[in-house]
Amino acid sequence: MAQTLSRPTASARAPGGGLALFTTLAGAAGAVTMTLALYGIFVLAPTERTQGVVQRVFYIHVPLAWTAYLAFGVVFVGSLLYLLRRRRRWDVLARSSAEVGVVLTTLVIVSGSLWGKAVWGTWWTWDARLTSTLVLWFIYVAYLMLRAYVGDPDRAARYSAVLGIVGFLDIPIIHMSVIWWRTLHPEPVVLRSEGPALPPEMLWVLLMSLVAMTCLYLSLLGLKLGIETLREDLRARRSPPAGQ
Amino acid sequence: MPPTPVQTPVSSPPTVRRPRPLVQLGALIWKDLQTERRTREIVLTTAVFAALALLIFVFAFDLRVENRRAVAPGMLWVTVTFATLLALGRTYASEKDQGTLEYLLTTPVDRSLLYLARLLATLVFLLVADVLTLGLAGLFFDLPLLTPGLLATVFLGTLGFASVGTLFAAMAANTRAREVLLPVLLLPVSVPVVIASVQATAADLGGAAGDHPWLGLLLAFDGLFLGLSALLFEHVLED
Numbered sequence: 001m002a003q004t005l006s007r008p009t010a011s012a013r014a015p016g017g018g019l020a021l022f023t024t025l026a027g028a029a030g031a032v033t034m035t036l037a038l039y040g041i042f043v044l045a046p047t048e049r050t051q052g053v054v055q056r057v058f059y060i061h062v063p064l065a066w067t068a069y070l071a072f073g074v075v076f077v078g079s080l081l082y083l084l085r086r087r088r089r090w091d092v093l094a095r096s097s098a099e100v101g102v103v104l105t106t107l108v109i110v111s112g113s114l115w116g117k118a119v120w121g122t123w124w125t126w127d128a129r130l131t132s133t134l135v136l137w138f139i140y141v142a143y144l145m146l147r148a149y150v151g152d153p154d155r156a157a158r159y160s161a162v163l164g165i166v167g168f169l170d171i172p173i174i175h176m177s178v179i180w181w182r183t184l185h186p187e188p189v190v191l192r193s194e195g196p197a198l199p200p201e202m203l204w205v206l207l208m209s210l211v212a213m214t215c216l217y218l219s220l221l222g223l224k225l226g227i228e229t230l231r232e233d234l235r236a237r238r239s240p241p242a243g244q
Numbered sequence: 245m246p247p248t249p250v251q252t253p254v255s256s257p258p259t260v261r262r263p264r265p266l267v268q269l270g271a272l273i274w275k276d277l278q279t280e281r282r283t284r285e286i287v288l289t290t291a292v293f294a295a296l297a298l299l300i301f302v303f304a305f306d307l308r309v310e311n312r313r314a315v316a317p318g319m320l321w322v323t324v325t326f327a328t329l330l331a332l333g334r335t336y337a338s339e340k341d342q343g344t345l346e347y348l349l350t351t352p353v354d355r356s357l358l359y360l361a362r363l364l365a366t367l368v369f370l371l372v373a374d375v376l377t378l379g380l381a382g383l384f385f386d387l388p389l390l391t392p393g394l395l396a397t398v399f400l401g402t403l404g405f406a407s408v409g410t411l412f413a414a415m416a417a418n419t420r421a422r423e424v425l426l427p428v429l430l431l432p433v434s435v436p437v438v439i440a441s442v443q444a445t446a447a448d449l450g451g452a453a454g455d456h457p458w459l460g461l462l463l464a465f466d467g468l469f470l471g472l473s474a475l476l477f478e479h480v481l482e483d
Contacts, residue, residue, distance in 0.1 A: 142432060146425065
C-alpha cells in the first residue's frame with residue numbers, strides 16, 4: 001500500500017505520452033461538454049407536453065445508446081484488425097472498448113427502465129428495441145466471460161475477436177427479427193428520411209449530449225487502454241523473454 | 245525420405261498429391277459418421293434427451309386440445325435448442341480427450357473444409373435427432389408435425405444453430421467451464437434463429453403469427469453465418 005502511494009504517477013506515465021494526452025483531452029472535453037449538456041437538459045430544453053419532466057431522460061438515454069453502438073463498432077474494427085494483423089494493440093483496443101460498451105449498454109438499459117416506469121408504467125416490457133438491447137448486452141457479457149475463461153492470452157485474443165466479429169454482424173439480424181416479432185417503442189425521431197421530428201432546441205441539446213457522451217466514452221476507453229497496456233507490459237515482464 | 249530422380253526440377257514436389265477438396269470433404273465427413281456409428285455418443289443421447297424434455301413439458305404445461313397449437317411451437321423449439329446445445333458440446337469432446345485434433349491439423353486440408361465437414365456431420369446427427377423429436381412430439385400431442393413446411397423450418401433452424409455452433413463449440417472446448425460457456429456464447433447470437441423458427445412453426449400449425457417471411461430471415465442468417473464461420477474457423481483452430 002505504502003509503496004503504491006509513494007509513486008502515484010507511475011501508472012499515468014507508463015502507457016506512453018500519446019495515450020495519456022488523448023485521455024486527458026477527451027476527459028477535459030467531456031467535462032466541458034457534459035456541463036453544457038446538463039445545462040441544456042435541465043434549463044434550456046423545453047418540457048415535453050405529454051410526458052413532462054421525465055422526458056428529459058431522453059437526452060441521456062439516446063446518446064448513451066448511440067455511444068454503446070459506437071463502442072461495439074470499435075470492438076468489431078479492433079477484432080478484425082487483430083485477426084488480420086496480429087498486433088496485440090488491436091486486441092487491447094477491442095477488449096477495452098467491449099468493457100466500456102457493456103457499461104454503456106447497462107446504463108442504456110437502466111435509464112430506459114426508469115423512463116419506461118414513468119411513461120409506460122412498467123420497468124420492463126418485451127418491446128423490440130428493449131429486447132434487442134438486452135440481447136446485445138448478453139453478447140458482450142459473453143465476450144467478457146469468454147476472455148475470462150480462456151487461459152492463454154493469445155488464444156483469448158483470437159477467440160474474442162471471432163466473437164467480436166460474429167456478434168457485431170449479428171446486430172442487424174437480431175434487430176430485424178425482434179422488430180418483426182413486436183414493437184412498441186417510439187419510432188426514431190432523429191435519424192429518419194423526412195428529417196428530424198424534434199423541435200430545434202431539443203435537437204441541439206440532444207446533439208450536445210451526444211458529443212458529451214462520446215467524450216465520456218473516449219476518456220473511459222483511454223483509461224482502460226492505459227490499464228490494459230500496463231497489464232500486457234506486466235505479463236511480458238513476468239514471462240521469460242524467450243516466450244513459450 | 246523417398247529417393248527423388250536427379251533430373252526432377254526443384255519446383256515440383258514429387259510425392260505430394262493433394263486429393264480434390266470434395267474428396268477431402270467426403271473423407272472428413274465419413275470419419276465423423278464412422279466415429280458416431282461406433283461410439284453412438286451424439287444422436288442417441290440427443291434424441292433421448294429431447295424425448296425427456298418433451299416429457300417434462302407435458303408436466304409443465306396444460307396441454308389440453310385447445311392449448312396445444314399455441315404451446316407446441318415454443319415447446320418444440322426449446323427442446324430442439326437445448327438438444328442442439330447438448331450435441332454441439334459433444335462434437336469436440338472425443339477429439340479433446342484423445343488429442344486427435346492435432347493430427348487432423350497436420351494434414352494438408354484447408355481449415356474451412358474442416359469446418360464444413362464438421363458442420364455437415366453435425367447437421368446429419370442433429371437432423372436425425374430432430375426428425376425423431378418431431379415424430380415423437382407429433383405422437384405425444386397428436387399434431388401433424390412431420391409436414392414438408394415444418395421439416396424445412398427445422399432444417400433451416402438447425403442449420404442456423406449448427407453454423408455458428410460449430411465455430412463456438414471449437415472455442416468453448418478449449419476453455420475452462422466449456423459446458424457452460426457454449427450456451428452463454430451461442431444463445432444470444434442465435435436469438436434470431438429462435439424467433440424465426442418459432443414464428444414459422446406457429447404459422448405452419450395455423451397459429452397466430454405475423455405474415456413476415458420468417459424462412460427468408462432464417463436463410464439470411466444461415467447464409468451469413470455459414471460463410472463467416474468458414475472464414476473465421478482457421479483463427480479458432482490455430483494451436
